[in-house]
Amino acid sequence: VTTAKNAIYAQSGGVTAVINASAAGVLTTARRYPEQIGRLLAAVDGITGLLHEELLDLYAQPEGLLDSLHYTPSAAFGSCRHKLPKLGTSEADAVYERLLAVFKAHNVGYFFYNGGGDSQDTANKIAEFSHTYGYPIVCMGIPKTIDNDLECTDNSPGFASVAKYVATATLEAGFDVAAMARTSTKVFIMEVMGRHAGFIAASAGLAHTVAPGLPLVILVPEVTFVEQNFLQRVASMVASHGYCIVVAAEGIKNSAQQFLAAAQQRDAFGHAQLGGVAPMLAALVQQKLGHKVHWAVCDYLQRVARHTASAVDVEQAYAVGAAAVELAMQGQNARMPVIQRLRHSPYTWKIDSVALAEVANREKLLPTTFLQADGFGINASALEYFLPLIQGEAVPPYSQGLPAYVSFPRQLLTKQLPGYR
Amino acid sequence: VTTAKNAIYAQSGGVTAVINASAAGVLTTARRYPEQIGRLLAAVDGITGLLHEELLDLYAQPEGLLDSLHYTPSAAFGSCRHKLPKLGTSEADAVYERLLAVFKAHNVGYFFYNGGGDSQDTANKIAEFSHTYGYPIVCMGIPKTIDNDLECTDNSPGFASVAKYVATATLEAGFDVAAMARTSTKVFIMEVMGRHAGFIAASAGLAHTVAPGLPLVILVPEVTFVEQNFLQRVASMVASHGYCIVVAAEGIKNSAQQFLAAAQQRDAFGHAQLGGVAPMLAALVQQKLGHKVHWAVCDYLQRVARHTASAVDVEQAYAVGAAAVELAMQGQNARMPVIQRLRHSPYTWKIDSVALAEVANREKLLPTTFLQADGFGINASALEYFLPLIQGEAVPPYSQGLPAYVSFPRQLLTKQLPGYR
Numbered sequence: 001v002t003t004a005k006n007a008i009y010a011q012s013g014g015v016t017a018v019i020n021a022s023a024a025g026v027l028t029t030a031r032r033y034p035e036q037i038g039r040l041l042a043a044v045d046g047i048t049g050l051l052h053e054e055l056l057d058l059y060a061q062p063e064g065l066l067d068s069l070h071y072t073p074s075a076a077f078g079s080c081r082h083k084l085p086k087l088g089t090s091e092a093d094a095v096y097e098r099l100l101a102v103f104k105a106h107n108v109g110y111f112f113y114n115g116g117g118d119s120q121d122t123a124n125k126i127a128e129f130s131h132t133y134g135y136p137i138v139c140m141g142i143p144k145t146i147d148n149d150l151e152c153t154d155n156s157p158g159f160a161s162v163a164k165y166v167a168t169a170t171l172e173a174g175f176d177v178a179a180m181a182r183t184s185t186k187v188f189i190m191e192v193m194g195r196h197a198g199f200i201a202a203s204a205g206l207a208h209t210v211a212p213g214l215p216l217v218i219l220v221p222e223v224t225f226v227e228q229n230f231l232q233r234v235a236s237m238v239a240s241h242g243y244c245i246v247v248a249a250e251g252i253k254n255s256a257q258q259f260l261a262a263a264q265q266r267d268a269f270g271h272a273q274l275g276g277v278a279p280m281l282a283a284l285v286q287q288k289l290g291h292k293v294h295w296a297v298c299d300y301l302q303r304v305a306r307h308t309a310s311a312v313d314v315e316q317a318y319a320v321g322a323a324a325v326e327l328a329m330q331g332q333n334a335r336m337p338v339i340q341r342l343r344h345s346p347y348t349w350k351i352d353s354v355a356l357a358e359v360a361n362r363e364k365l366l367p368t369t370f371l372q373a374d375g376f377g378i379n380a381s382a383l384e385y386f387l388p389l390i391q392g393e394a395v396p397p398y399s400q401g402l403p404a405y406v407s408f409p410r411q412l413l414t415k416q417l418p419g420y421r
Numbered sequence: 422v423t424t425a426k427n428a429i430y431a432q433s434g435g436v437t438a439v440i441n442a443s444a445a446g447v448l449t450t451a452r453r454y455p456e457q458i459g460r461l462l463a464a465v466d467g468i469t470g471l472l473h474e475e476l477l478d479l480y481a482q483p484e485g486l487l488d489s490l491h492y493t494p495s496a497a498f499g500s501c502r503h504k505l506p507k508l509g510t511s512e513a514d515a516v517y518e519r520l521l522a523v524f525k526a527h528n529v530g531y532f533f534y535n536g537g538g539d540s541q542d543t544a545n546k547i548a549e550f551s552h553t554y555g556y557p558i559v560c561m562g563i564p565k566t567i568d569n570d571l572e573c574t575d576n577s578p579g580f581a582s583v584a585k586y587v588a589t590a591t592l593e594a595g596f597d598v599a600a601m602a603r604t605s606t607k608v609f610i611m612e613v614m615g616r617h618a619g620f621i622a623a624s625a626g627l628a629h630t631v632a633p634g635l636p637l638v639i640l641v642p643e644v645t646f647v648e649q650n651f652l653q654r655v656a657s658m659v660a661s662h663g664y665c666i667v668v669a670a671e672g673i674k675n676s677a678q679q680f681l682a683a684a685q686q687r688d689a690f691g692h693a694q695l696g697g698v699a700p701m702l703a704a705l706v707q708q709k710l711g712h713k714v715h716w717a718v719c720d721y722l723q724r725v726a727r728h729t730a731s732a733v734d735v736e737q738a739y740a741v742g743a744a745a746v747e748l749a750m751q752g753q754n755a756r757m758p759v760i761q762r763l764r765h766s767p768y769t770w771k772i773d774s775v776a777l778a779e780v781a782n783r784e785k786l787l788p789t790t791f792l793q794a795d796g797f798g799i800n801a802s803a804l805e806y807f808l809p810l811i812q813g814e815a816v817p818p819y820s821q822g823l824p825a826y827v828s829f830p831r832q833l834l835t836k837q838l839p840g841y842r
Contacts, residue, residue, distance in 0.1 A: 178499075301593065307593070400808060407599075
């Protein structure tokens, strides 16, 4: 007779280059506690698959497949954008009761939810509801977000690899434009992600560590976009250097606090879906300054670029996954491991933890103390913060000239419950 | 008393991840012939700097700086888009006489011009004019183009690294969309370069070697874009796989042979400047099929992505640079080294050469024999062609988490002539 309960791991929200390394951390650590954790299951497509009782038994998978979690980007078990209703309504009760029914049917006692601020809210709600429902589930959050906007943690796994991608792209594009500016393109505009937080756009400033003279203009959502100031800055860069690189967050806003790129639709969390700041700025520069302009939009390419991931990021993603299991084994509940920086240089860090309620639904912004006075670039404090995060090249294995990423087959456990809805 | 003449090396047209490796090939080989080649000079910004007598003495540069040519992308000495006038007019004569005057002033006997079809035309014109002018210059072309559209060579240095970038990005984006499609984005559209030749877009098909089931739609300029067929193909991919990745060349045209993305301006060669096919297709899919769509535009990022360059590409770029010098030393003139494929697998190749007149101003297109019957993908013949080119990871040295690219300082030789224009 065993008292072991099973555990469920699920991935939520936008994918990253390293979220699967967190899954590997959960898996490796869970295996060390066979008396507490009987099986580790993965929910397919986050909460969506959990509601539909779509589960994989990770302990039943071949080792080679499990190893691929260390180097394959995106969400190995699928992710979703699905916000659970607020507790206390009858509609909400039906949803949470269904989740608990799935947990019961598979003898689940632990739930590890890997996601951003919205997802930590979900994990917290499940912890709360399961307690009142009389089938208490130990719920642990695992931090993940490319935007680096989670509170209470020095940085969020997933962000550092995007920063490395963006800094590398900025550096490479800078070399391109510098070589051609005399007779061709003088301004290059690159759009990166970041609805509200400007960490990703700001990380372009890391390119200055290799190319100190790079004429770079960074536009973050935290600084109001003023057309005249922007054009003046670009014009002065072109005048002094012959060219200019602009890195713009998708979420930059004008003085009326409207997104420059008009929202076209909203996702399940109600976030505006943005895109198209780069072509808008390109047209502006071309029309007002008369320079030849090129533009790029990185979109998904920046967040799953595992081929150029940060080794620090991979290590930290693994560490928060492992720590979540350790916290659960220590009898904690409704908490999330966080990364605490001890020193900038040499960079040292350790894992701490916070209550889910502390991080749920909160959003951290780029500190204004990281910005240059004119708001168009980052300063030494910012570099001190960003630089340690992008260290090390965690190169994936290659096969026939391409990264040997592996797709997880979806061999589902037999369903025990009637279908959902 | 030496009979040695100096040589000038110049870079032309759009930059690539590996063109500087060709410069390294010229440099290393030129040094082996001190009795023929006195000094190796580099013209700044291609023909533009040559006309302005802006020259660097490569033999006077520190070795560490010269080593950086092997791993730094873009054009180390600057490039340009500048088309020389047709021979035979008085305006043209003045330009060519100026070039010859610069050559004379610096005791130049050899000219190595590294570029695409337009540039080979330039090199050919200089060879021709110098002969009639009575100051014959040995002119050698060195192939380079990301579009892979040069005739007479199996492939062009610069292309393979773009192919590796595009295939990697397609693969990574495919993993992203697959993980989220159930509740989020179902169609991802990536715009790549390629005005007339579809080699770059076609190389996305390489992603199938790692992810055979990836639902991929490729749009090349060689296949007329028919809206209805495209939408049907995307709809059927989403129906069968739940999602779809579209890789579109910037130069796709409708049945009236008009570019889908309207031309905004033209470059010095008269080529239309394109961009914006991805957002156009995204709006089409969203409006007509109702799927959530994301899109990316790679633009310059794809052609200078030295961080993910193909080792084969670096090796071949070096080889054609070295071969150009060898040809000159063998007494040849007005020729260009080409890459000849001997076997697909295991891949073997050798360097051959052709007359500049053979490649000047010609453009090779993607063979229709590389396409699937419906035109939306590539077949086994194409994979056989593409796959050997992207083999090997030529990782640059890293410093502080970023590729340690080096900028060439522009310490110009003292000018001997009056200013140009």
